[in-house]
Amino acid sequence: MGVVSPEWGRFSSESADLIKSVGANTVREFIVPEWWQNDISHWIDPTIKYQAKHLQIKQWLKERNIKYYMGTWGTWVWDPPEGWSNAKAKVILNIDGLQDQWINDIGQIIQVLQPDIIDVMGEPPELSDTQYAGTMTDAQYFDAYRQFVIRAIRNWRTIKPDLACVVYSIPWWYLQPMVSNPIPEPNVIYPVDFYYSYEGSYPPSYETWAIAYWEGRLTEAKSLLYNQFANTGIQEAIDAGLVVIFAEVGSHLANPNALVFMQDVYDFAKTHNMGILHECFRAYPTYGTGILNSDWTTLNQMGEVWNQNIRG
Numbered sequence: 001m002g003v004v005s006p007e008w009g010r011f012s013s014e015s016a017d018l019i020k021s022v023g024a025n026t027v028r029e030f031i032v033p034e035w036w037q038n039d040i041s042h043w044i045d046p047t048i049k050y051q052a053k054h055l056q057i058k059q060w061l062k063e064r065n066i067k068y069y070m071g072t073w074g075t076w077v078w079d080p081p082e083g084w085s086n087a088k089a090k091v092i093l094n095i096d097g098l099q100d101q102w103i104n105d106i107g108q109i110i111q112v113l114q115p116d117i118i119d120v121m122g123e124p125p126e127l128s129d130t131q132y133a134g135t136m137t138d139a140q141y142f143d144a145y146r147q148f149v150i151r152a153i154r155n156w157r158t159i160k161p162d163l164a165c166v167v168y169s170i171p172w173w174y175l176q177p178m179v180s181n182p183i184p185e186p187n188v189i190y191p192v193d194f195y196y197s198y199e200g201s202y203p204p205s206y207e208t209w210a211i212a213y214w215e216g217r218l219t220e221a222k223s224l225l226y227n228q229f230a231n232t233g234i235q236e237a238i239d240a241g242l243v244v245i246f247a248e249v250g251s252h253l254a255n256p257n258a259l260v261f262m263q264d265v266y267d268f269a270k271t272h273n274m275g276i277l278h279e280c281f282r283a284y285p286t287y288g289t290g291i292l293n294s295d296w297t298t299l300n301q302m303g304e305v306w307n308q309n310i311r312g
């Protein structure tokens with residue numbers, strides 16, 4: 001399917017060419033509404049302005065027939081004082097009108113940027129991870145989240161009627177709640193994120209599948225990994241007719257058998273006709289799951305796995 005590319009300042013026409021050359025059809029770029037509204041300058045090169053750069057990226061991708069997927073993982077700057085879980089819960093519950101603000105702020109960006117695909121909210125928190133635990137049931141919280149999603153989708157589609165919307169479940173790594181309560185709107189995509197020892201968590205301490213990859217028990221590792229995928233509700237969601245994707249998947253290149261892990265993920269995705277976005281189009285080792293070499297223009301070994309599977 002494509003690639004995740006969060007480094008907006010380093011994205012170039014050559015980046016788009018490389019993405020196109022492997023046959024990828026989608027790029028996700030994360031947008032922070034405050035940075036868009038304030039049109040910030042890049043922290044390395046102040047001549048690069050936020051709005052113009054994203055509009056240029058969108059144009060480069062459009063020229064190459066690559067879809068622009070707008071990620072909405074975060075807003076209100078990167079480190080809200082109440083923490084990410086509480087900040088997102090306030091949106092879901094419309095505390096202090098923050099749901100209204102989320103929908104309006106992102107709607108204004110959609111009006112200008114015209115993305116093909118959008119996250120309604122990346123990785124929404126579970127109730128138990130928020131300050132609102134104990135004030136309502138999980139079922140009430142999930143219903144509030146569904147109503148927020150439906151409201152956002154309907155609002156944004158008055159701006160762009162063909163907008164495809166990516167809707168995480170709660171918990172965001174488990175699809176079954178959405179299988180039982182799908183969003184009553186067309187063109188909705190249900191994502192799962194999955195990493196092997198993400199962000200330097202060496203060695204994996206509890207995931208049996210990850211330990212098996214780490215220790216080189218590769219036949220067992222693949223079986224355990226696929227069981228884990230089943231446990232996330234992927235097969236159940238597919239059987240229910242939902243469109244399911246790996247919205248982020250990746251591994252540190254230094255992890256033992258990282259390339260085998262990624263190939264096993266691609267094999268699963270192909271078997272189940274799932275889209276897959278590889279994390280991430282940045283340079284390794286500066287960025288742990290990066291698929292580019294330090295020159296930012298050539299693929300490393302992990303990038304070659306991406307290349308072979310997307311192109312082939």
